[in-house]
Amino acid sequence: MLKVYGFAVSNYFNMVKHALLYKGVEFEEVLTFPGMDPAYNDKSPMGKVPCIETEHGCLAETSVILNYIEAAYPARPLLPADQWQRAKVSELMKMAELYFELPGRRLFPEVLAGQTVSADIKAEVHETISKGCQALAILGKPAPYLFGETMTMADVVLRYCMLTCKLATGAVYQWDVLAEVPGLRAWDDLMASADISKQLDKAMQEGMGAFLEAVRAKA
């Protein structure tokens, strides 16, 4: 059976889980915290989660895993059939990571670990996320999903990237990023209302204790 390595607080892990649960693919979850076991790098060369283990071997990097999942389990598609539309979905997935997830993470030392993030970094992150919001607005109002009537991988990826972004920007700038893009709050609410999102959000809350314990053990 397909194995998925990671931990419930990881939003990258949750993107992969969300896609698998949506498609009804059976998988075994293997609780893995990065940096705990050097042997894990044989599966995921950078030591990051998630990683999947298939009958062919292991695969890391979330966007690559998501594309593999779509190809290997085409039922309940999360990518459009049309190649151009697929590319547009991939474009949005990339933007979600580059302009919401990764800048949001740069604020985590302050938000999660009580350290101070410099004013320069805060200004840079604010500018990147502002531009990301403008870009999302240019792409158009969700109706109700990002690409219309059907949920795609772009919705899945942006949802978890937005969790990072909302947490970080709310804490550091008291900034409500959802208010920046027409229709984004309704979309966020719609995504949050899905049973799979509820299941993963609950697991995330429940997994917080084990995650913090692992962080402390590593420190």
Ligand SMILES: N[C@@H](CCC(=O)N[C@@H](CS)C(=O)NCC(=O)O)C(=O)O
């Ligand atoms: N580029 C990776 C990023 C995954 C990632 O950053 N995962 C975090 C957990 S949410 C991790 O493993 N961090 C440990 C590390 O960076 O060493 C992907 O797309 O899968």
